[in-house]
Amino acid sequence: MRTATASAYSSSANLGPGFDTMGLAHDAGLTKISVEFIERSPKVELELNCGNLPTNPSENTASLAVKNVLESQGINGSFRICISNDIPLGLGLGSSGASAAAAVVAIDSLLDIGLSMDEKVNFAMLGETASSGTPHADNVAAAIYGGLVMVESTNPMKVRPLKINRKFSFLTILPHMSIPGKTRISRTLVPSEVSMSQHIWAIRHTSLMVSGFINGDRDALRAGMNDHIVETSRMQMFPFYPEIKKIALKNEAAGVCISGAGPSILVVIDGETDVESILSGAGAVLKSTGIAFSILNSNLAGGAYIPEN
Numbered sequence: 008m009r010t011a012t013a014s015a016y017s018s019s020a021n022l023g024p025g026f027d028t029m030g031l032a033h034d035a036g037l038t039k040i041s042v043e044f045i046e047r048s049p050k051v052e053l054e055l056n057c058g059n060l061p062t063n064p065s066e067n068t069a070s071l072a073v074k075n076v077l078e079s080q081g082i083n084g085s086f087r088i089c090i091s092n093d094i095p096l097g098l099g100l101g102s103s104g105a106s107a108a109a110a111v112v113a114i115d116s117l118l119d120i121g122l123s124m125d126e127k128v129n130f131a132m133l134g135e136t137a138s139s140g141t142p143h144a145d146n147v148a149a150a151i152y153g154g155l156v157m158v159e160s161t162n163p164m165k166v167r168p169l170k171i172n173r174k175f176s177f178l179t180i181l182p183h184m185s186i187p188g189k190t191r192i193s194r195t196l197v198p199s200e201v202s203m204s205q206h207i208w209a210i211r212h213t214s215l216m217v218s219g220f221i222n223g224d225r226d227a228l229r230a231g232m233n234d235h236i237v238e239t240s241r242m243q244m245f246p247f248y249p250e251i252k253k254i255a256l257k258n259e260a261a262g263v264c265i266s267g268a269g270p271s272i273l274v275v276i277d278g279e280t281d282v283e284s285i286l287s288g289a290g291a292v293l294k295s296t297g298i299a300f301s302i303l304n305s306n307l308a309g310g311a312y313i314p315e316n
Contacts, residue, residue, distance in 0.1 A: 010043040011117035015109040016153070016308035017094045018101035019179070019266040019273045020145035023232035024212040026197070028158050030101075030149030031273075035179050035305040036094030038102065039314075040069055040109035042117050045085040051077050052085040065137065068103040069110035072134025076114050076122070079130070086114075098181050099267035103190075104146030105311075107134030112151070112311040127151050127311075129164040139190040139268075146267065153310030155220055173223030175261060176306045178274040178282065180251065180289050183299040186244065186270075193268040196240045205236055216262070225261040225277060232262035232275070245270045247292050254288035 017036040022029045045054070051074055053064040064070035070088050077083070088110065094102040108131045115122045122130070131147035148156045148166045159165040186192065201209070212231045219228025242248060245265065252263040255274045262275035272289075276282055286302060293300045 009117060010041055011113045011313070012039060012041040013109040013112035013116065013311055013313050014039045015105040015112070015150040015311035017105060017305075018146045018149035019099070019177075019264070019271075020101065020104075020143075020149070021234070021237060021264065021267060022273070023216060023238065023262070023264040024209050024234040024236075025145070025157075025216065026234075026237040027143050027145055028213070029156070029216070030145040030158070031155045032149040032153045032308040032310065033177050033179075033305040034308040035100055035177070035303045036092075036102070036105075038094055038105040038109050039091040040106060040113050041089040041091075042073060042110065042113040043087040043089070044117060045087055048083055048085045050083050054085070054087045056087065056089040068107040068131075068134040068137045070134075071137045072107040072110045072131050073114045075133045076111060076120070076130050080118075080120060082118065095181055095271075097185060097190075099265065099269045099271040100179065100181075101146035101150060101267060103138035104131065104135055105150045107131040108147045108150035108311045110134065112313065116313055124151060125164040125166055128166055129161075132161070132164070139194060141194065151311050154307055157217070169217065169221055171220050171223070171307060173220075173225065173261075173277060175220075175275050175277050176304065178276055178285065179266060179303045179305060180272040180274065180293075181301045181303065182245075182247065182270045182293055183301070184270055190268045193241050193244065196244075197237050198240060201236055209234070209236055219262070225279070228262045228275065229256065229260075232264050234264070238265050241265065241269060247296055247298070248272060250292050251289045254292070255285050258282075258284040258288070260285060 132144040216231030258281040266273040
C-alpha cells in the first residue's frame with residue numbers, strides 16, 4: 008500500500024484585530040496525518056482512524072479537505088486517513104486547521120499532484136467547514152506557510168507571508184474548559200456590520216500590529232494587538248480574559264490576544280517581559296474561577312512538511 012505522511016503545527020488566528028485575516032504558526036503542538044491508498048473504486052471512499060475525533064468524513068476537517076482535493080482532480084479510490092494529534096482540541100490553537108493542512112500536504116505528496124502553496128491553503132480552508140460551519144483561511148494559511156501570515160484574498164486564494172524582525176516567543180494560557188460547538192457559536196457572536204468609526208479603529212490597530220511584527224517594534228505591537236469588535240463580542244464566553252490581559256501587559260508582554268475562537272490566550276513575550284509574574288498572575292485569576300489550566304511556551308514554527316522518517 009502507498010502511504011504519505013505530513014505534519015503541521017498549531018497556530019493562533021486573529022491576533023486581536025485581524026479576524027479571518029491574520030495567523031501565526033507556533034510549536035505549541037503538532038498534528039501528523041497519514042494518507043494511505045487502499046484500492047481503486049468507482050468513487051471517493053475515505054476511512055478514518057483518528058481516536059476521539061469525528062469519524063464521519065464530512066465532519067472531519069482532514070477527510071473533508073482530502074475529499075475536496077480528490078474531487079477537484081477527478082480522482083476516485085479508497086483511502087485510509089490516520090490522525091495523530093497532540094494539539095489541544097477545542098481551545099483555539101488551530102487543531103482542526105492543522106489537521107486539514109497536513110491532510111492536504113499528505114494527499115498532494117501521495118498522488119504527486121503538485122498543488123501550489125495557495126491551492127493547498129484553499130483546500131485546507133474548505134476542510135475547515137467541518138469544524139466551524141464556514142470556510143476560513145487564517146489558521147490553515149499559518150499551518151501551510153508557517154510563521155506569520157496575512158490572508159490577502161480568498162477568491163482567488165492569496166496568502167502573504169510576513170517576516171517577524173524581533174526575537175518574540177509566546178506563552179499560551181490554556182483554560183481547560185469545553186464548550187460544545189464553540190467555534191460555530193463564537194462566529195455567530197461576531198457582528199455582521201460595524202460602524203465607520205469601528206472600521207477605522209480596526210484598520211489603525213491592524214496596521215500597528217503588522218508594523219510591530221515586521222519592524223520588531225514592541226510598542227506598536229502592544230498598541231495594535233487590541234480589538235473592540237470581535238474580541239469584545241466574544242468576551243462573554245471568557246470573562247477571565249480582561250484581567251489576565253491586564254496582568255500580562257503590566258508585566259511587559261509585547262502583546263496579548265484571545266487565540267482564535269478561544270478560550271486560550273496568546274501572550275507575545277521578549278527579553279523585556281516579566282514572564283514569572285505573568286505566570287503567577289494568570290494562574291491566580293484562573294484558580295479563583297475554579298478553572299483548571301496549563302501554560303505552554305512556544306516559538307514561531309515552520310509550515311506543514313513531510314517528515315524525513
